[in-house]
Amino acid sequence: MVDILRNYDVIGAFWVTIQLSALSAVGALVLGTVVAVFRVSPVGVLRLLGSLYVNIVRNTPLTLLMVFSILGLTYILHLPFSESASRNAYWWAVVMLSVYHAAFVCEAVRSGVNTIPAGQAEAARSIGLTFGQSMREVLLPQAFRGAIAPLGSTLIALIKNTTVAAVILGTAESAGTLAEVTENEGASLPTFLLFALGFVILTLPLGIAITHYSRRLAVQR
Amino acid sequence: MKSTRIGLVATAAALALTASACGSDDSGDGGSGGDGIKIGIKFDQPGLGLKQGNDYTGMDVDVATYVAGELGHDESDIEWVQAPSSQRETLISTGQVDLVVATYSITDERKESVSFAGPYFVAGQDLLVRSDDDSITGPDSLEGKKLCSVTGSTSAQNVSEEVPGVNLQEFGTYSECVAALVSGAIDALTTDDTILAGYAAQDQYEGKLKVVGAPFSEERYGIGLKKGDTELCQQVTDAITKMIDDGDWQTIVDDNLGPAGYEPPAGNPPTPDACS
Numbered sequence: 001m002v003d004i005l006r007n008y009d010v011i012g013a014f015w016v017t018i019q020l021s022a023l024s025a026v027g028a029l030v031l032g033t034v035v036a037v038f039r040v041s042p043v044g045v046l047r048l049l050g051s052l053y054v055n056i057v058r059n060t061p062l063t064l065l066m067v068f069s070i071l072g073l074t075y076i077l078h079l080p081f082s083e084s085a086s087r088n089a090y091w092w093a094v095v096m097l098s099v100y101h102a103a104f105v106c107e108a109v110r111s112g113v114n115t116i117p118a119g120q121a122e123a124a125r126s127i128g129l130t131f132g133q134s135m136r137e138v139l140l141p142q143a144f145r146g147a148i149a150p151l152g153s154t155l156i157a158l159i160k161n162t163t164v165a166a167v168i169l170g171t172a173e174s175a176g177t178l179a180e181v182t183e184n185e186g187a188s189l190p191t192f193l194l195f196a197l198g199f200v201i202l203t204l205p206l207g208i209a210i211t212h213y214s215r216r217l218a219v220q221r
Numbered sequence: 222m223k224s225t226r227i228g229l230v231a232t233a234a235a236l237a238l239t240a241s242a243c244g245s246d247d248s249g250d251g252g253s254g255g256d257g258i259k260i261g262i263k264f265d266q267p268g269l270g271l272k273q274g275n276d277y278t279g280m281d282v283d284v285a286t287y288v289a290g291e292l293g294h295d296e297s298d299i300e301w302v303q304a305p306s307s308q309r310e311t312l313i314s315t316g317q318v319d320l321v322v323a324t325y326s327i328t329d330e331r332k333e334s335v336s337f338a339g340p341y342f343v344a345g346q347d348l349l350v351r352s353d354d355d356s357i358t359g360p361d362s363l364e365g366k367k368l369c370s371v372t373g374s375t376s377a378q379n380v381s382e383e384v385p386g387v388n389l390q391e392f393g394t395y396s397e398c399v400a401a402l403v404s405g406a407i408d409a410l411t412t413d414d415t416i417l418a419g420y421a422a423q424d425q426y427e428g429k430l431k432v433v434g435a436p437f438s439e440e441r442y443g444i445g446l447k448k449g450d451t452e453l454c455q456q457v458t459d460a461i462t463k464m465i466d467d468g469d470w471q472t473i474v475d476d477n478l479g480p481a482g483y484e485p486p487a488g489n490p491p492t493p494d495a496c497s
Contacts, residue, residue, distance in 0.1 A: 063393075070390070071397060075406030085367060085390035170372050170391025179373030182307045186334065 001190045004181055013177035014198050020093060020162040020173065021202075025155055027098025032105025036143075037135055039106060040113050050106070058103040062164045065096045070168045086172060093165035093173075097158060104154040112147030113139055117221070145217045152210030156203045174198060258294045260285045261304030261312050261321040261445075265394070268419020268477050269324055277301050280415065280477040284341055284461075285322040287469060288444065291460035310334045313445050320457070321445035324413060326375075327494075336450060337443035338457035338496065341464070342474075343488040345436025346376050347414035349421060351402065352431045357409055359435035360384050366408040369398035376412040379438055395420065403429055413440050418483035427480070436486045454496035465490045 004010065038050030057065075069092035073079045081091035116139055124134035144151075163175035171180045178195045185191065262281050263270035270281040282301075289299050304312055304323045312318045313335045324344075327337045350357050357366060360383045370377035372391040380387060390407060392398055398410045399420050410417065414432055421430040444457050464470045470490050478485075 067392075067397065070392075071401060071406075075401055075404060083388075085388050089390065166372055167393040168391070170377070170389070176372045176391070179307075180378065181373075183373050183375055184378075185330070186310045187307045 001194055004185070004191060004194065008177055008181055010174070010177060010194070010198070013172065013174040014202075016090075016172050017159070017162050017174045017198075018202070020090075020097060020165060021155075021159045023094045024097035024101065024158055024162070027094065028101035028105050028154075028158065029151075031098055031102035033109055033140070035102060035106040036109035036113070037140075039110055040135075040139075042131060054103045054106055057100060058107075060100075062096070062100050062161055063167055065100055066093065066164055066168050069093075069096050086170065089165075089168045089170070090172070093162075093169050097162060097165070101154055101158045101161070104157070105151065108147045108150035108154055109140075109143055111150060112143030112145070115146040115219075116142050142219050145219050148210060148214040148217060152206065152214065155210075156206060159202055159206075160199060257298045257300055258289050258292065258320070259300045259302050259318045260289065261302045261309060261318040261323055263305075263323045264303045266324065266416055266419055267423050269415055270322075271419075272301070272303075278477075279419070280342070280473055281322045281324065283473040283477065284444075284464070285320065287464050287473070288320070288322070288457055288460040291463060292456055309445060313447055316447070319446065319453075323445075324415065324440075325443055325445050326440040327443040331445075334448060335445045336448045336454055336496070337445055337494075338454045339443035339461055339493050340441035340491045341444065341461045341470070341493070342415065342442040343486065343491050344413040344415045344440040344442060345486050346379055346411060346438040346440070347417055347436045348433040349399075349402065349410040349417040349430055350408065350433060351405070352429055354408065357433060359433060360437050363387055363409065367406070369401060369407045369410045370412060371395055371398070374412065380411050383437060399426065399430075409433075414483065414486065415442075415478060418478040421483070422478060422480040432483055434484070434486075439488070441491065451496050458493045458496055461493045 035050050035053050038046040039054070041047060041050075070089060074088060074092065080088045082088045120138055120142075121134060124138040125131075129137065162173065165173055166175035166179065170176050174195060178191065181191055262277065262279075262285060264272040266279065266281075269279040271277070271279050286296055286299065290296070302312065302318050304318065304321050306323075309321050309323060309325060310331065313321055321335075325331075325337075326344075327340060331337070348357060348359070348363075356362065360380065363380075363384050365388075367388050367390065368380065369390045369392065370380065372393060377389065377391055381389065390398075390401070392401075395410065395412065395416065398407065401407045402410050403426060410420075414434075414436055417432045420426060421432060444461070446453050446457065464473075474485055474489075
């Protein structure tokens with residue numbers, strides 16, 4: 001176990017996992033909120049676009065999206081982020097993780113919007129706020145506070161799903177490093193436990209914090 | 222109350238079913254253990270070990286069939302077991318297979334957990350390129366080229382050491398690399414020349430790909446078996462020696478890897494090591 005930490009850059013691999021998680025979490029939150037606004041907007045076309053996005057992306061395997069970003073988008077449609085294969089795979093992994101989890105963020109935010117009594121939206125419109133203003137000033141702030149628990153679950157799922165990026169990203173990231181260790185040293189329980197521990201360290205405190213804040217920040221009605 | 226009783230009955234029935242299933246499994250294993258032989262091969266390597274429906278083809282399959290024949294097992298007695306790279310040691314040490322013939326390189330690390338008979342083939346890491354591409358002649362000419370390999374594989378690690386800073390794309394399997402190579406998106410694919418020749422020999426890629434033929438590592442393929450079983454090791458070694466002397470070895474190599482114009486590198490046919 002000590003040998004593995006000494007011979008392989010396990011810490012560096014987990015650092016890449018953290019980078020992927022952080023960048024994709026921001027991307028997914030922004031994109032997911034936009035799609036959620038589409039889904040609750042009064043314009044039928046936007047609602048349709050929103051639900052199409054969620055239903056297509058949510059039902060596509062992440063591995064498929066990852067491989068498609070390289071074999072399809074980079075190689076066939078010639079949309080590389082960088083001439084370097086590893087940088088290109090890194091940024092496509094961030095994009096695909098964002099796109100995929102945005103669908104789940106959207107549904108979490110929408111569930112948050114649904115916790116707000118209809119009277120508040122009606123009151124906001126009746127004092128003359130536009131749809132955008134009522135979203136920004138009244139609905140979304142309450143929606144996020146009500147959606148902390150499902151958003152947190154999505155974030156934890158996102159952190160673990162970064163391992164799927166190994167299919168295009170190689171050994172830079174933790175699951176790829178695990179593949180390398182397994183190739184060289186044979187499969188062993190301590191190695192698996194070491195990598196599992198890494199993920200527990202990343203996700204467990206997050207889960208506790210989410211539970212704490214979802215109680216503290218919940219809108220009391 | 223009634224639902225509880227139904228639940229109890231269902232649980233009891235389920236338990237009885239599982240118990241009987243276990244029982245029949247055990248007797249089945251005991252029966253086949255006597256005359257059958259379980260051999261671990263790759264299921265997904267064209268030209269080496271490939272499962273298509275119920276047919277198994279490839280050099281490793283033919284070598285395993287020959288060796289099993291010498292050990293007194295008919296082809297029909299062989300039970301093929303999938304042996305992915307990461308599970309080969311475990312399959313042998315837990316007795317789930319008797320032999321592993323799966324592009325299994327003999328290394329000192331692996332000798333700590335399993336014993337090897339052989340080598341029956343000496344492969345080397347090489348490059349696969351498009352057949353109209355003459356600009357790549359070996360690892361030295363990879364500057365500025367896009368290279369592909371499998372995540373974490375020995376080949377990927379070797380080439381990163383051999384050519385520091387190479388533009389390497391890593392995928393989950395070689396099939397994705399081959400597809401990208403044919404489409405022109407990458408320039409070369411690297412791993413053992415046998416695996417490369419196997420892909421190049423597939424019908425859909427015929428004439429489109431070639432193996433460069435400048436190996437830059439030595440992979441000695443052996444037959445893995447339970448650690449310390451010198452009796453079995455000796456029998457398998459004798460079988461390999463006979464296979465090479467008879468000329469069956471040449472036939473097997475030509476049949477499986479020949480169609481791509483692949484010639485086994487220097488050191489073939491090998492002389493098997495002594496069992497210890």
